[in-house]
Amino acid sequence: MQIDYIIVGHGLASVAVVEHLKKYSKSFLVFSDENPNASSKVAAGLYNPVTGRKMKQTWKATELFPYLEEFYSGLEKSTQGKFLHKKAIYRPFLSLEDQNDWMAKTNRSDHFINATYTVSHFPEYINDEFGGILLNRSGFLDVKEMLECHRSKLISDKQFRNERLDFEKLDIKEDRILYNDIQSKSIIFCDGPLSKNPFFDWLPTAPVKGEILHIKTEKPLPNEVIFNRGVFLVKSPKHDYYRVGATYEWNNLDYEPTEKARKQLTDKLDDLLNIKYEVLEQVAGIRPASKDRRPLIGNHPELKNVFIFNGLGTKGVSLAPFFANEFVESIINLKKLNDEVNINRYYPLYSS
Numbered sequence: 428m429q430i431d432y433i434i435v436g437h438g439l440a441s442v443a444v445v446e447h448l449k450k451y452s453k454s455f456l457v458f459s460d461e462n463p464n465a466s467s468k469v470a471a472g473l474y475n476p477v478t479g480r481k482m483k484q485t486w487k488a489t490e491l492f493p494y495l496e497e498f499y500s501g502l503e504k505s506t507q508g509k510f511l512h513k514k515a516i517y518r519p520f521l522s523l524e525d526q527n528d529w530m531a532k533t534n535r536s537d538h539f540i541n542a543t544y545t546v547s548h549f550p551e552y553i554n555d556e557f558g559g560i561l562l563n564r565s566g567f568l569d570v571k572e573m574l575e576c577h578r579s580k581l582i583s584d585k586q587f588r589n590e591r592l593d594f595e596k597l598d599i600k601e602d603r604i605l606y607n608d609i610q611s612k613s614i615i616f617c618d619g620p621l622s623k624n625p626f627f628d629w630l631p632t633a634p635v636k637g638e639i640l641h642i643k644t645e646k647p648l649p650n651e652v653i654f655n656r657g658v659f660l661v662k663s664p665k666h667d668y669y670r671v672g673a674t675y676e677w678n679n680l681d682y683e684p685t686e687k688a689r690k691q692l693t694d695k696l697d698d699l700l701n702i703k704y705e706v707l708e709q710v711a712g713i714r715p716a717s718k719d720r721r722p723l724i725g726n727h728p729e730l731k732n733v734f735i736f737n738g739l740g741t742k743g744v745s746l747a748p749f750f751a752n753e754f755v756e757s758i759i760n761l762k763k764l765n766d767e768v769n770i771n772r773y774y775p776l777y778s779s
C-alpha cells in the first residue's frame with residue numbers, strides 16, 4: 428500500500444490533521460490503539476473563550492473560536508453526526524467585589540460577553556446571589572461521539588487500522604517510510620501523552636492528570652446554559668448525567684480515580700449547586716501538555732519526513748482545528764508555522 432502520510436493516534440489532534448490533509452487530497456492511514464482512557468475520550472469537551480479567576484480572554488481566542496465552530500459543524504455534515512453543542516456559559520460572581528471588578532470592565536467592547544446580571548439569575552439551582560456573567564461563543568464538543576462518527580467514516584473509507592504502531596518496526600529512509608506492508612512519504616505523530624515516542628522524547632512535556640465525575644442531579648439543570656465556577660457541569664447529550672470537572676495533578680500520572688480528586692470536585696460542587704446530586708462514576712485521563720503551555724507542532728530536526736502534532740494540553744477542542752490548518756499548510760505549501768507552537772523553539776535540546 429502506497430500513501431502520503433501515516434498518522435499515529437486517533438484523538439482530537441489526529442481528527443483535525445486528517446481533515447485538513449483531505450482538503451489537499453492527500454492519502455493517509457490512521458493507526459490507533461484505542462486506549463479507553465485517552466485524553467480525548469475522557470474530556471468534557473468544553474470550549475470557553477474567557478477563563479480563569481480573573482476571567483481573561485484565552486490565547487488567540489478571536490482566531491480560534493470562530494474557526495472551531497466552522498470546523499466541527501463541517502465535520503458534522505461530512506460524518507452525518509451531531510456533536511457540536513453551542514451553549515452560553517454562565518459564571519456566577521464570587522462576591523460583591525468580583526461583581527464590581529467585572530462591571531468596571533464590561534464597557535469594553537468584548538464580543539464574547541452576552542450579558543451580565545447583578546442579582547441572582549438561577550436561584551432554583553445554584554448559589555449565584557451576586558449575579559453572574561453569560562458568555563458567547565462557548566459550548567462543548569461531545570468528543571467521544573465525534574471520534575466514533577469520524578472513526579466509522581475512516582473505516583468505511585479504508586483509512587483506519589485499529590492497532591498500535593510499533594516504533595521499532597518503522598524503517599525511515601530519506602525519501603520514504605516503510606512499515607509492514609505500507610510505504611508512506613511521511614509520518615505524523617498525533618499520539619498524545621506518555622506514548623514513549625523515541626523520535627520526540629527530547630521535547631519538554633508536562634503531562635497533567637485530570638479527573639471528572641459523572642453526576643445525576645435531583646432535577647434537570649436549565650438546558651440553555653453551562654454552569655461554570657470552580658467546576659463546570661456539562662450534560663451528556665445521550666445519557667442522563669452531567670460531567671463535572673476537572674482536576675489538575677502533575678505527579679501520579681496514572682489512570683486511577685482518587686479520593687483526593689473526588690473531594691476537590693464535590694467541595695466545589697457543594698459550593699455551586701443548591702440542589703441534591705448523586706455521584707455515578709469517576710474517570711481519569713492525562714492531558715498532553717507542554718512546559719510552556721503551547722502546542723508542540725512541527726518537523727523533526729533531522730528527519731524531514733517525520734512530524735509531530737501534540738501538546739494540546741487543557742484546550743484540545745479549541746486549539747486542534749486552527750493549528751491543524753496552519754500545520755498542514757506549512758507542510759504542503761511550505762507556509763511558515765507560528766513560532767509559538769513550532770517545535771523548532773526546542774531544537775537546541777535535541778541531540779542525535
Ligand SMILES: Cc1cc2nc3c(=O)[nH]c(=O)nc-3n(C[C@H](O)[C@H](O)[C@H](O)COP(=O)(O)OP(=O)(O)OC[C@H]3O[C@@H](n4cnc5c(N)ncnc54)[C@H](O)[C@@H]3O)c2cc1C
Nearest residue numbers: 436438439440460467470472473592619637712742743744
Ligand atoms: C479530565 C480531562 C478533561 C478535559 N477537558 C477538556 C475540555 O473540557 N476541553 C478541552 O478542550 N480539552 C479538555 N481536555 C484536554 C483534551 O482532552 C486534550 O487536549 C486532547 O484530547 C488531546 O488530544 P490528542 O489527540 O493530542 O491526544 P489523545 O486524546 O491522547 O489521543 C492520542 C491517541 O493516540 C493513541 N496512540 C498513542 N501511541 C500510539 C501508537 N504507538 N500507535 C497507535 N496509537 C497510539 C492513544 O491511544 C490515543 O488514542 C481534558 C483532558 C482531560 C484528561
